[in-house]
Structures are given as structure tokens and as C-alpha cells.
Amino acid sequence: MKCSKCEKKAVYYRKFEGQWLCKNHFSKIVEQRARKTIRTNSLIEHNDRIAVGISGGKDSLTMLYFLNKITKRRKDISLFAILIDEGIDGYREHGRKTAIDYCEKLGVTLAIASFEQEYGLPLDKIIKIGKKTDKAVKACTYCGVFRRKLLNDTARELGATKLAIGHNLDDEAQAIMANNIRGDLMRSARLGAKALVIEDERLIPRIKPLRDIPEKEVALFTMINSIPADFAECPYAEESFRWSVRDMINTMEEKYPGTKYSIVRTFDNLLPTIKEKYTGGKIGACKRCKEPTSNDLCKSCILREKLGIL
């Protein structure tokens, strides 16, 4: 098949638009879409100092490539990367090395923060203790809460004004649908291209430049542009509620191309209303660590107390 825009051989079929694309046009269109996400949501502003959260996986390194490309000529904007070492034996070791080398190649400063340093234990040990203390808490909960906090803390310490997260269209559509099914609109209020529940100088606004790019397209973009990335699956990933949601959305997308975009666009239209209803309450400080929270203790401190690693 030929590219719908030129004479070259097509490498990709954009089903929901009925478009065949060659390598060049595919890359161009993906970049254009990410630029549009940035522009329409004002993800990057004058004098921003952007922290890019990277793992070594395809989404985060592609985001780094892209953000570096569009900001490197901007004198008022600076960029650096943060790598979180969760401490999962045998996982992401290759990815970490890839991430370190890639930052060096791009000339992007990299800060590394580890669970072990911050919390005293690597994730492997945290999960082991967690299994004994509370079986109901999943590995992803510990990882998610601790990683989110460590990313925010590190970004803030290094003077970031924005924290870029490599969530793609699939991630966002899954999060939206999962919250809808659970009836958790409070959590949905924290989604969006620029995610910030409440203006608070302790919380760095999270931006998602790849939020309108389907996961499949991110993966192809990574390969076409020779971005080194680790494609390993987390050993703790298990059949979960989130996976059922993912399968459901993928089945719908297959039958009705455009489903993922439609889920996210509809949500974006509702987001101002959701935010109005579910945010705005007073945000205080955690009694123990002084981090912002609307409860007595923040999530991280609640988990640490349960684990006995305070």
C-alpha cells in the first residue's frame, strides 16, 4: 500500500481515519498531534522548567525525545529528567541503563531517586512485608503511591514548574473507564492533559503530552525514530480490574475505530463539571510528613504506617 499523502510505501493504517501512512508522514502526524495537545491545553508556558518522569520504557523515552526536540531551541524553557528506581529485582535494569545513556546522548540532565533511599526499602521488600500485613493491598498500589510522591518531591526539590508523565491515549481512556465503572469521580477529577486537583505550591502540575496518541502509535513511533526503549513487562503486573477494562476498550476499538478518542474527548467535555463538584475542598498538610493531603495522613504515610516502615 502507498502512503495516502505521498508516493512512499505505507507502514501504518490509521483505521479510524482510513489513512495509510509512510514512516515520515506517520512521525509527522504523531508529532503534530502531540503539539496540538500541548498547545490547546497550555501544557508548556513561558519560563517553564520541565521535569520529565522516565522509566526506560517506550512511552517515557518517546516523550523525552519529543519534549527535548520541541524545547531545545527555547531559551526560556529548561528540561531535565527524573528516573525512579523502584527496586524490582531483574526488572528495568536494562531500561535504566538505556535511560541513562539516552539522557546523556540528548544532553539532558538526569536525577535518579530510589525507593530504597527514600523509604528505606526496595519495592520487592515492601511488597513482601505488604503481603503479610494487608493482603488486600496490591503491589501496584504501593508502587503507584510511592512513585507519585517521590516524583513530585524530586521535581519540586529541583525547581520544576511542570512534571511530564508519559501517559498515552490508552492509559487515559482506561483510567477514565475504570473510574466510571467504580463510580469514582473524585479520582477522575485528577485526570486530564494537565492534571492538578488544586493550586498548591507543594504540588507540581502533571502534564501529559502523549495523551492523544494511541499506545500502538507510540510504540511504532519509538521504533521508526530509533528511540532506545525497554519493552519489558513489570513482573508484578497481574490480571486486574484495569486489565479487564483494557481488554474491553480494545475490543470496542477494534469493532468501532475511534472509541478511545471518543472516551477521552467526552470526558474532557465533562471534566470542568466534575472538577467543580469534586474539588475545591480545603487541602491541609499530613500530620506526619507535612505533604499536602485532604486527610489527617497522606496516602504514603498511611501505607508506611501499615507496613511499619515509618
Ligand SMILES: [Zn+2]
Ligand atoms: Zn508519506
Ligand SMILES: [Zn+2]
Ligand atoms: Zn504524610
